[in-house]
Amino acid sequence: MKRHTITRRALLAAPLGSLALTRCSFLTGRSTLPRVSIVPVPAYTQDLYGVVRRLLVDHRVDVRGKRVVLKPNLVEFDPGTTINTHPTLVHAALEAFRSMGAAEVRIAEGPGHRRVTLDLAEAAGYFETIPHFEDSFTDLNLDEVSQVLLENPFSRLNTIYFPNTALSADLIVSMPKMKTHHWVGATLSMKNFFGLAPGSVYGWPKNVLHWAGLEECIADFHSAFPRHFALVDGIVGMEGNGPIQGNPKKAGVLVAGKDMVAVDATCCRIMKINPQAIRYLRLASGPGRLDEATIHQIGESIKSVQTSFDLPPQFQSIRL
Amino acid sequence: MEINSIISLQTRDGGWPYQKGGGSWTEPTALALLVQLAAKRNEENFERGLVWLRAAQRQDGGWPPSPSVAQSTWVTAMAMLLPREILGRAPYARGLDWLMGQTGQESTFLYKLRNELLGNTTGVAEARSGWPFFPGAAGWVTPTAISILALEKARRYRPDAEIQKRIETGREFLLDRICRDGGWNYGRSNVLGVDADSYPETTGQALLALSNVTSLKLKRALVVAEEHARRCQSISGLSWLLLGLRAHGITVSGPARRFPCRNLVDSELSLLAQAAIEGHNVFLT
Numbered sequence: 001m002k003r004h005t006i007t008r009r010a011l012l013a014a015p016l017g018s019l020a021l022t023r024c025s026f027l028t029g030r031s032t033l034p035r036v037s038i039v040p041v042p043a044y045t046q047d048l049y050g051v052v053r054r055l056l057v058d059h060r061v062d063v064r065g066k067r068v069v070l071k072p073n074l075v076e077f078d079p080g081t082t083i084n085t086h087p088t089l090v091h092a093a094l095e096a097f098r099s100m101g102a103a104e105v106r107i108a109e110g111p112g113h114r115r116v117t118l119d120l121a122e123a124a125g126y127f128e129t130i131p132h133f134e135d136s137f138t139d140l141n142l143d144e145v146s147q148v149l150l151e152n153p154f155s156r157l158n159t160i161y162f163p164n165t166a167l168s169a170d171l172i173v174s175m176p177k178m179k180t181h182h183w184v185g186a187t188l189s190m191k192n193f194f195g196l197a198p199g200s201v202y203g204w205p206k207n208v209l210h211w212a213g214l215e216e217c218i219a220d221f222h223s224a225f226p227r228h229f230a231l232v233d234g235i236v237g238m239e240g241n242g243p244i245q246g247n248p249k250k251a252g253v254l255v256a257g258k259d260m261v262a263v264d265a266t267c268c269r270i271m272k273i274n275p276q277a278i279r280y281l282r283l284a285s286g287p288g289r290l291d292e293a294t295i296h297q298i299g300e301s302i303k304s305v306q307t308s309f310d311l312p313p314q315f316q317s318i319r320l
Numbered sequence: 321m322e323i324n325s326i327i328s329l330q331t332r333d334g335g336w337p338y339q340k341g342g343g344s345w346t347e348p349t350a351l352a353l354l355v356q357l358a359a360k361r362n363e364e365n366f367e368r369g370l371v372w373l374r375a376a377q378r379q380d381g382g383w384p385p386s387p388s389v390a391q392s393t394w395v396t397a398m399a400m401l402l403p404r405e406i407l408g409r410a411p412y413a414r415g416l417d418w419l420m421g422q423t424g425q426e427s428t429f430l431y432k433l434r435n436e437l438l439g440n441t442t443g444v445a446e447a448r449s450g451w452p453f454f455p456g457a458a459g460w461v462t463p464t465a466i467s468i469l470a471l472e473k474a475r476r477y478r479p480d481a482e483i484q485k486r487i488e489t490g491r492e493f494l495l496d497r498i499c500r501d502g503g504w505n506y507g508r509s510n511v512l513g514v515d516a517d518s519y520p521e522t523t524g525q526a527l528l529a530l531s532n533v534t535s536l537k538l539k540r541a542l543v544v545a546e547e548h549a550r551r552c553q554s555i556s557g558l559s560w561l562l563l564g565l566r567a568h569g570i571t572v573s574g575p576a577r578r579f580p581c582r583n584l585v586d587s588e589l590s591l592l593a594q595a596a597i598e599g600h601n602v603f604l605t
Contacts, residue, residue, distance in 0.1 A: 200386070203453020
């Protein structure tokens with residue numbers, strides 16, 4: 001059994017070669033403030049391919065020779081809603097990272113409550129949109145796993161099992177749908193990492209994480225995978241009783257950046273949600289890191305794309 | 321997929337993987353053995369699988385999902401679907417003790433006391449004890465259904481009032497969680513005031529576990545299961561539905577489209593459903 005050690009902030013290097021968890025050395029940006037891009041995108045068209053490529057160039061994401069894992073949000077079959085990350089966006093990212101010299105780009109997901117991952121992907125249009133999808137995809141719920149030790153965890157978990165595909169990635173790209181969430185207020189790039197917990201170990205749903213502290217686990221997962229990039233599908237998101245039973249909400253944006261806390265805080269502002277009211281963001285951020293002034297916004301201003309997402313009744317107080 | 325294809329995916333250590341090229345896991349191994357009981361078995365492959373399964377059992381009596389996981393989980397119930405004479409008396413008895421000791425966290429005394437002290441009255445079915453996927457978590461439909469099936473078999477060897485009681489409370493748990501549409505979601509039928517939709521796989525599993533139960537609630541559930549079978553979009557969902565419906569004497573043809581088997585469990589369930597239609601439901605016999 002492999003075991004890996006992760007500290008919450010210092011991010012100790014693990015001793016196991018490719019599984020080492022180090023600060024993102026290949027992410028070469030030097031700005032003192034985290035940079036977050038807001039790009040207006042009205043629809044899921046062919047334009048996305050160029051937009052995503054430009055975003056990655058803007059953020060100086062260097063993936064030459066690296067193993068990249070794209071982590072979309074695949075949840076449900078229902079094609080009539082906007083539960084899942086749109087396949088065109090995932091394909092655009094796949095093409096962009098390949099063209100930028102990545103050694104390998106895989107799409108990987110471990111849905112939280114349905115076991116039939118590939119059937120979900122087919123129903124969501126992934127097979128149709130992404131050529132040879134099955135060859136590029138890993139079902140994280142059925143992947144081989146390793147145990148990771150969490151040092152100073154926020155949650156009640158001391159250890160957690162993660163799929164080897166995720167642990168061995170040089171970069172994990174969180175590609176969530178911009179959605180409200182009935183348990184934590186909003187589900188964005190950080191919460192999307194729950195799909196990295198293997199169902200083969202924790203079940204469907206991964207209910208252990210709820211009992212260990214849902215928001216705390218989100219913060220732990222964020223720490224466990226420091227080599228990340230966020231690309232949020234806010235072209236059409238979900239409002240109301242998300243993450244499954246809400247209604248489509250057109251926001252018309254992609255939001256991206258190397259700092260998931262900053263990206264999610266920005267998404268919250270776009271959705272007219274107070275990021276300070278999202279507990280997992282407070283846990284994962286340092287003092288002041290959620291302030292708008294501490295995030296370097298690129299592209300459109302928040303104000304120009306801001307649109308009020310309907311909130312679940314129990315989360316009315318998080319309105320910005 | 322033919323049974324020979326399943327047998328061919330046996331790993332060198334004797335177990336079966338979820339996916340070709342993967343390591344051995346308890347769930348596909350237990351199902352591969354059940355498939356061989358339902359159809360035909362190659363004695364050597366079967367024995368090697370059994371040796372792997374026995375060796376994977378943990379000190380506490382439960383089974384881990386795979387040897388790389390240091391925790392017994394719900395897959396113990398999957399292993400316990402094998403007959404005692406095949407699994408072995410001692411492993412079987414230890415597994416049974418482990419299974420009997422598991423309950424959803426929400427039905428524990430401490431949790432109920434905490435809710436009482438906090439004045440939280442929104443909990444559902446705390447008195448009806450189900451089984452969790454992972455110890456320390458809440459009870460869910462799938463592990464509860466599989467555990468009931470395992471205990472039903474165990475009762476034949478040990479006609480014990482405690483086992484009977486757990487089966488009954490497990491069934492009450494399932495009956496309590498029927499969705500408004502008549503089938504089963506993976507968990508509660510209503511979350512935060514919103515009705516949950518039922519799913520094919522969990523509806524089939526629950527019907528299987530309620531095979532000899534008489535309840536008016538099941539009439540609607542059977543209709544819903546047939547509807548699910550007609551518009552189901554996965555082979556595993558369809559297989560569970562066929563198994564569940566067959567347990568109630570109903571055979572349906574399913575959707576016109578044949579769905580691909582995406583992994584070994586899909587293939588195994590498909591063969592087990594076929595065997596049930598032909599009169600040999602290994603979940604019940």
